[in-house]
Amino acid sequence: MNFYGDDEGLHQWYRVAVSPTSVVTWDSLAVDAVPPGEHPLVLLSEIERIPYRELNAQDTGLIVEVDAQYGDLAYDARYGSLFALHRGEVAPLERVVFSTGEPWYDTAVFCRTGDGSTSEGSTPGGNTHCCTLFTFRDLGKAETVDYRNAESSLDA
Numbered sequence: 001m002n003f004y005g006d007d008e009g010l011h012q013w014y015r016v017a018v019s020p021t022s023v024v025t026w027d028s029l030a031v032d033a034v035p036p037g038e039h040p041l042v043l044l045s046e047i048e049r050i051p052y053r054e055l056n057a058q059d060t061g062l063i064v065e066v067d068a069q070y071g072d073l074a075y076d077a078r079y080g081s082l083f084a085l086h087r088g089e090v091a092p093l094e095r096v097v098f099s100t101g102e103p104w105y106d107t108a109v110f111c112r113t114g115d116g117s118t119s120e121g122s123t124p125g126g127n128t129h130c131c132t133l134f135t136f137r138d139l140g141k142a143e144t145v146d147y148r149n150a151e152s153s154l155d156a
Contacts, residue, residue, distance in 0.1 A: 001040065037105075047066065061112040064109055065109075071100070073097075076094075081131035082094070083134070086136035092148035093148060106134060
């Protein structure tokens with residue numbers, strides 16, 4: 001997880017990572033300015049509620065990557081599973097389109113392969129993209145949000 005902090009005029013960039021053997025590492029770097037965005041605890045509280053077992057039947061481990069995005073970007077379920085996340089519940093999405101200077105976050109979940117091998121659509125090291133999730137709050141910043149079916153939409 002990468003995030004920024006701003007405390008009494010001191011601007012910092014932080015990176016926290018957890019290895020497959022549960023070793024936590026972190027780095028920090030002084031920066032000139034902190035871009036706008038959510039406080040890390042807001043995102044962590046939603047990420048903690050992701051029903052991982054429902055999204056992945058494998059028992060080989062997961063990688064969760066959260067990235068801030070800006071500008072014009074579209075997501076389509078034809079290229080990877082998309083879900084809305086709200087209070088620990090997920091609803092399948094068909095398409096999401098953003099066009100804003102305000103930051104939003106996409107949460108990508110990658111599934112580790114059991115033998116470490118790679119397959120089509122996987123990332124280096126044998127990690128296969130499982131799905132992308134958006135918080136209900138961030139979907140409010142989207143220009144278009146199409147749920148897979150009408151019954152799937154989440155209520156506030």
